[in-house]
Amino acid sequence: QSLLTQAPSTSGTAGQTVTISCSGGRFTIGSNTVNWYQKLPGTAPKLLIFNNNQRPSGVPDRFSGSKSGTSASLAISGLQSEDEADYYCASWNDDLNGVAFGGGTKLTVL
Amino acid sequence: QVQLQESGPGLVKPSETLSLNCTVSGDSISRDYWTWIRQPPGKGLEWLGSIFHNGYTIHNPSLKSRVTISVDTSKSQFFMKLSSVTAADTAVYYCARGGVGSGDYSPLDPWGQGSLVTVAS
Numbered sequence: 113q114s115l116l117t118q119a120p121s122t123s124g125t126a127g128q129t130v131t132i133s134c135s136g137g138r139f140t141i142g143s144n145t146v147n148w149y150q151k152l153p154g155t156a157p158k159l160l161i162f163n164n165n166q167r168p169s170g171v172p173d174r175f176s177g178s179k180s181g182t183s184a185s186l187a188i189s190g191l192q193s194e195d196e197a198d199y200y201c202a203s204w205n206d207d208l209n210g211v212a213f214g215g216g217t218k219l220t221v222l
Numbered sequence: 223q224v225q226l227q228e229s230g231p232g233l234v235k236p237s238e239t240l241s242l243n244c245t246v247s248g249d250s251i252s253r254d255y256w257t258w259i260r261q262p263p264g265k266g267l268e269w270l271g272s273i274f275h276n277g278y279t280i281h282n283p284s285l286k287s288r289v290t291i292s293v294d295t296s297k298s299q300f301f302m303k304l305s306s307v308t309a310a311d312t313a314v315y316y317c318a319r320g321g322v323g324s325g326d327y328s329p330l331d332p333w334g335q336g337s338l339v340t341v342a343s
Binding site: 143144146147149155156157159162168200202204206209211212213216 | 267268269271272280282283316321325326327330331332333334335
């Protein structure tokens with residue numbers, strides 16, 4: 113059972129904006145920043161967003177993150193076929209003293 | 223540019239110990255935390271544990287002390303051992319830099335390419 117809750121799947125058509133949500137609690141997202149990872153099939157996860165809303169160099173500005181209270185969101189605008197992947201949120205868990213991952217959201221581009 | 227590479231046997235028998243190495247290149251291992259994560263087939267990511275260069279470690283308590291993580295800074299490597307494995311431990315195992323810290327939580331970046339380990343007799 114994941115400590116952070118994500119919807120198992122979502123979909124959108126090319127060009128649309130989709131939002132992926134991540135829900136935690138006061139010991140996770142409520143107290144710590146959130147990072148997002150993109151995992152394409154057969155490849156290692158790639159850092160997409162860090163510190164709630166910061167993009168590493170090379171990540172398109174179509175990807176944006178936000179956090180409010182004990183929840184966080186990843187928005188992908190101008191959806192492209194290559195965005196089809198699994199997306200994971202992660203934060204620190206002060207109670208566990210360890211990493212908390214979301215269960216992952218599979219994005220399908222229709 | 224830092225790179226990480228996992229290595230180890232791809233097949234482990236039930237009840238035995240799974241051992242993996244992670245070699246760090248392009249940056250010093252003597253700073254930052256270094257982390258092990260796994261992904262069972264069809265499932266999500268699971269944090270296994272992390273180690274600092276001085277040997278300080280933290281582990282996922284759900285693994286009930288089966289995980290041992292160590293580091294050899296002279297070889298720029300860190301290691302993970304998982305004892306008493308079962309089929310449920312079949313997964314792709316990743317090593318990554320960072321991933322520890324309350325408050326401004328440090329991201330896991332970069333990741334190794336992953337090493338598939340199958341537990342079967």
